[in-house]
Amino acid sequence: MPEDHLKLDHISLAYDTPEGLLPVVNDLSLTLQKGYIGCLLGASGCGKTTVLRSIAGFEPLRAGKIFLSETLLSEPGYQVEPQHRNVGMMFQDYALFPHLNIEKNVGFGLQHKNRHERRDRVMDMLELVGLTDIASRFPHELSGGQQQRVALARALAPEPELLLLDEPFSNLDVDTRERLAFEVRDILQATGHTALLVTHNQAEAFAIADRIGVMEKGNIVQWDSPYGLHHNPVSTFVADFIRREALMAQRAQAYLRGEGS
Numbered sequence: 001m002p003e004d005h006l007k008l009d010h011i012s013l014a015y016d017t018p019e020g021l022l023p024v025v026n027d028l029s030l031t032l033q034k035g036y037i038g039c040l041l042g043a044s045g046c047g048k049t050t051v052l053r054s055i056a057g058f059e060p061l062r063a064g065k066i067f068l069s070e071t072l073l074s075e076p077g078y079q080v081e082p083q084h085r086n087v088g089m090m091f092q093d094y095a096l097f098p099h100l101n102i103e104k105n106v107g108f109g110l111q112h113k114n115r116h117e118r119r120d121r122v123m124d125m126l127e128l129v130g131l132t133d134i135a136s137r138f139p140h141e142l143s144g145g146q147q148q149r150v151a152l153a154r155a156l157a158p159e160p161e162l163l164l165l166d167e168p169f170s171n172l173d174v175d176t177r178e179r180l181a182f183e184v185r186d187i188l189q190a191t192g193h194t195a196l197l198v199t200h201n202q203a204e205a206f207a208i209a210d211r212i213g214v215m216e217k218g219n220i221v222q223w224d225s226p227y228g229l230h231h232n233p234v235s236t237f238v239a240d241f242i243r244r245e246a247l248m249a250q251r252a253q254a255y256l257r258g259e260g261s
């Protein structure tokens, strides 16, 4: 069994709002092993992005602790700054700098390297995502799928210990989305990266993840392998959630085949 890498230990998170404190995540725990891809899966508003933001260092904890490779990153009253966490991020909106070409976008987090080292690393990353021929292009000249591959190359370039992906495929059409999900999984597996992905798309979660956490109202109700979730759901909520999503996917496929509405 690989060693534990990311550990969320009974974390709670809340937002200060004009109406008062809004509890969002309540006593959530998970452990992700080195080289594994984990996924938080759940309905809109259940707190997935908030958990990811707390790991990145953008949200303070109200309770609990976050560890990466046994280093304490967060606890109430203590936060390692986001730029010192060695955590890479990839979001749904690509977040590429429009005025920089692809080479400069991918090299953005490598200012500490000299010009030659930076270029070598950028080219290695572009080769990894299969885009060496477009290094001098600008983001608006690329398709959504290509832009997202550049975003992955940029996130991996500084050799992060952990990669966080927030709905990275949701702006893409269905075919590209599926293909890229598998591609990203293969790249992460080949490079041995540990990653945590957030999605509300079950097919995506099952395509990419070694461990899936089904979330309900700010907590994980089951943290398990895709097989375990399918065959041993711990509650009717999980069973219904999995069945409902599978049913919706089947209906959508039937609809696309013209077999009804």
Ligand SMILES: Nc1ncnc2c1ncn2[C@@H]1O[C@H](COP(=O)(O)OP(=O)(O)OP(=O)(O)O)[C@@H](O)[C@H]1O
Binding pocket: 015, 016, 017, 022, 024, 042, 043, 044, 045, 046, 047, 048, 049, 050, 051, 200
């Ligand atoms: N900055 C904020 N201030 C106040 N409330 C917030 C803030 N960000 C998120 N929330 C609220 O916290 C709850 C959880 O939001 P979060 O974005 O973590 O959910 P999510 O599961 O990622 O949802 P989605 O799938 O729609 O992105 C929601 O009720 C949301 O309205």
